[in-house]
Amino acid sequence: MNQAAPHSIEAEQGVLGSMLISPREKIAECVEKIGEEYFYVPAHRTIYSVLVDLWNAGKPIDIITSTQELRDRDLLESVGGAGFVTSLFTFVPTSANVEYYIDIVREKRALREVEAAARECLQRVSQRPPDIAKTLSFAAGRFAAIEHNSKNGSVDTEAKKKWGDALNESVVTAVELHDLKLAPREKLLGDWFSEGDCGFLFAARGTGKTWLALAMAQALSTGGKLGDWKAPAPVKVLYVDGEMPPDLMRDRCDGLEARTDNLQFLNHEILFERTGKVLNIADSEAQRAITARCMNTGVKVVILDNLSTLASGMKENEADSWELVNPWLLDLRRRKVAVVIVHHAGRSGEMRGTSKREDSVFWIIALDDAKKNADDKRGTRFVTRFTKASRNTQEEIPPYEWHLVTNNANGKVSISHEQTQTQEVFMQLITDGVTDCADLAEEMKVSKGAISKWAKKMMDAGRLKKTNRKRYELNDDSERG
Numbered sequence: 298m299n300q301a302a303p304h305s306i307e308a309e310q311g312v313l314g315s316m317l318i319s320p321r322e323k324i325a326e327c328v329e330k331i332g333e334e335y336f337y338v339p340a341h342r343t344i345y346s347v348l349v350d351l352w353n354a355g356k357p358i359d360i361i362t363s364t365q366e367l368r369d370r371d372l373l374e375s376v377g378g379a380g381f382v383t384s385l386f387t388f389v390p391t392s393a394n395v396e397y398y399i400d401i402v403r404e405k406r407a408l409r410e411v412e413a414a415a416r417e418c419l420q421r422v423s424q425r426p427p428d429i430a431k432t433l434s435f436a437a438g439r440f441a442a443i444e445h446n447s448k449n450g451s452v453d454t455e456a457k458k459k460w461g462d463a464l465n466e467s468v469v470t471a472v473e474l475h476d477l478k479l480a481p482r483e484k485l486l487g488d489w490f491s492e493g494d495c496g497f498l499f500a501a502r503g504t505g506k507t508w509l510a511l512a513m514a515q516a517l518s519t520g521g522k523l524g525d526w527k528a529p530a531p532v533k534v535l536y537v538d539g540e541m542p543p544d545l546m547r548d549r550c551d552g553l554e555a556r557t558d559n560l561q562f563l564n565h566e567i568l569f570e571r572t573g574k575v576l577n578i579a580d581s582e583a584q585r586a587i588t589a590r591c592m593n594t595g596v597k598v599v600i601l602d603n604l605s606t607l608a609s610g611m612k613e614n615e616a617d618s619w620e621l622v623n624p625w626l627l628d629l630r631r632r633k634v635a636v637v638i639v640h641h642a643g644r645s646g647e648m649r650g651t652s653k654r655e656d657s658v659f660w661i662i663a664l665d666d667a668k669k670n671a672d673d674k675r676g677t678r679f680v681t682r683f684t685k686a687s688r689n690t691q692e693e694i695p696p697y698e699w700h701l702v703t704n705n706a707n708g709k710v711s712i713s714h715e716q717t718q719t720q721e722v723f724m725q726l727i728t729d730g731v732t733d734c735a736d737l738a739e740e741m742k743v744s745k746g747a748i749s750k751w752a753k754k755m756m757d758a759g760r761l762k763k764t765n766r767k768r769y770e771l772n773d774d775s776e777r778g
Contacts, residue, residue, distance in 0.1 A: 303408035304337035308401035313341060314385045315392035316348050320358035323392050324348060330399050332589060335406045340376035344385070347372070353582070360386050407443055410593065414439045434530075435595065442592045482689075485598065485635060486517060487526035489660060489687035489694055492597060493633045495626050496687075497655075499640040499648040500664030505677040506639045507541060508701050509664065510600050511549055512712060513637065517598055518559035524697055524714040531559050532597040535590065538564045539576065539606035552703055552710035561596070563587075565606070577609045579621040588625070591634050599629065603639040605649075613650035627657065646729045648684075661685035665725045667698050676702035680717050680725060684740060696722045723751050724760065724771075732768040 312331070315323045328349060336342040347366050351358050364382045367373040376382070414436070421432040469477065482491045490496070500506050516523040520531035538546060543564045550556065568574055577583055578601065591599065601607055611618040629636055643649040648661065655661060661684045668678040682696040696717040703710050723741065731740055734752075738745045752769055755761035762772045 302337065302412065303405045305401050305405050306338060308398045308405070309336050309338055309341045310385055310388050311398035312395060312402055313344055313348070314388040315395035315398065316345075317358070317360065317363065317386045318389070319392040320348070320352060323395050324352045324358070326395065327399065328352075331402055332585060334589060334593075335402050337405065337409070340381070343367075343372055343376050344382070349582075410443045411440070414443065431530075439595055442595065482633070484529055484689075485532060486513065486523065486528050487694075488690040488692065489683075490526075490635070491659075491689045492635055493630045494635045494659040494689070495630060495638070496636075496658050496660040496662065497638050497640055497648060498662050498664065499642050500679065501642045501646075501666065504664045504666050505679045505699070505701070506664060507602055508549070508677050509662075509679070509681070509699070510602050510637060510639050511536070511546075511555065512553060512701070514560055514598075514600055515550075515553045515555040518555065518557050524699070524712070531557070533559045533561065533595050534598045534600065535561045535563065535587070535594075535596045536600045536602065537576070537578075537587070537607060538562060538602050540565070540603060543567055548708065549710070552708050553712075554709075561594070575609075576607060578625075579608045579611050581625075584622075584625040588629065588632070588634075591629070592632065596634065598635045598637065600637045601639065603641065605641055616651045616653040619651055619653050623654075623657065646726075646731060655685060658685065659689065660687040665722070665729065667725070671700075673700070676700060680722060682717075682722055682741075695719075720751050720754065723748070724755065727761070727769050727771060732764075732770055734767070734769075737769075 312327060316327060327345075333342040333346045333349075336345055344363070344367070347370070348358060348363060351362065351366060356362065360383055364373065364379050367376060367382065368379075373379060373382075417439070418432060418436050421427065421435065422429075482493055484491050485494070498506055498510055512523050514534045514536050515521065516526070516528045517532055518534045520528050522528070541564070543562075543566050546562065546564060550560075563576070565576060568576055578587070587599065590596065608622060611621055626636055641649050642663070648655070648663075662681050663684045665680040665682065666678075667680045668674055671678050678698070678700045680696055680698045683694050687694065696719070697714045698717045700713045701710055719741075723737065726737055726740055731737055734745050734748050737748045741748070752761060752763070756763065756772075760772055761769055763769055
């Protein structure tokens with residue numbers, strides 16, 4: 298006999314009734330602590346979502362407006378009709394106890410998640426042979442996430458402490474910091490990418506940003522390799538795609554053999570077709586939903602492809618606009634969820650938009666087009682170079698040239714790579730329009746003296762010349778030869 302999952306119909310209806318009785322005060326409180334996914338009964342989830350939508354739109358909320366909104370969306374009958382909505386208004390005599398109802402709803406949801414995690418653990422250990430290490434790692438991460446979610450925002454939790462008390466408990470001396478037991482951040486890919494990182498991939502249109510991001514996702518989700526970069530263990534990846542048609546993304550996944558349950562996709566077209574929603578990562582509600590998804594499913598890496606299509610209402614060149622997204626990215630870091638942001642380069646070759654975006658990130662990778670000067674022009678070819686060195690290693694990460702080719706017969710994608718000579722990267726920058734010695738030094742993270750040495754070698758070889766304005770440019774005679 299199957300037992301129903303933990304839930305409380307009365308507490309869920311108590312929350313909804315409180316929202317209807319005192320919408321202005323109580324909906325704000327509810328939104329801070331629970332979302333529609335906390336409700337067990339589908340009709341309750343629907344009504345909660347509609348009430349929050351009305352509240353976000355600044356519309357009046359009462360029995361008439363909420364009932365009409367449900368009717369306009371063709372949802373009224375599915376939630377139990379107008380009579381059920383009216384019963385919610387009279388279900389509780391006052392909204393004063395909404396905090397208590399919220400706690401019950403949160404607790405029941407946490408119990409459901411514990412049951413789901415336990416079933417997953419049993420399924421894993423029943424496999425032959427069982428992978429005990431991976432099962433224990435999954436269990437530790439999953440139950441830690443459940444514990445965090447069950448406490449975060451609850452009315453009787455640490456989050457309700459006053460700031461003075463919080464500081465008194467959290468400030469440590471240098472001696473205490475030395476002796477503090479800290480869990481080291483796990484490496485995700487190579488030595489340069491660790492959990493909780495936030496980094497950028499950027500390039501001009503059509504260079505291969507999505508190919509690289511998807512190849513990284515494949516390596517991360519399978520515990521595989523991408524060139525010389527090894528993923529120590531498979532992790533769950535959420536790939537948020539704001540641009541690609543789903544059929545093309547599927548072809549690329551199949552070509553890279555990225556068929557694994559560890560790799561999840563949130564595609565903009567599928568989202569719109571199924572829900573009518575358009576994702577905007579600058580919207581706090583969408584941010585909370587993505588964070589909840591990560592915590593509930595154990596996602597360790599989120600890939601946002603790309604910033605221009607996923608973030609609406611942000612002015613690229615205004616630093617203040619970045620604050621619509623930056624607090625959310627920092628929150629994900631504190632939760633040890635890494636984020637890879639795919640972005641465009643401007644006409645100058647630099648990453649487009651305000652430089653404030655670069656302040657808090659761990660690394661930045663630029664992709665330079667290597668196809669135009671190659672003999673083999675099949676597929677995608679680019680050079681990766683770090684324009685902001687990774688904080689995770691003191692070792693210099695060399696530039697690599699990558700070549701991805703799709704086999705027309707079977708759709709499989711081959712990836713080849715080789716370490717690129719630094720001088721060739723230097724020449725590529727000049728080709729892209731970075732011609733001043735100081736700018737070249739800053740771009741390549743070397744001294745101006747090193748730039749001068751490389752330039753002299755290229756000029757001696759007849760590949761480069763210096764203008765009267767002390768800038769470098771390609772030697773046209775050499776190019777024609």
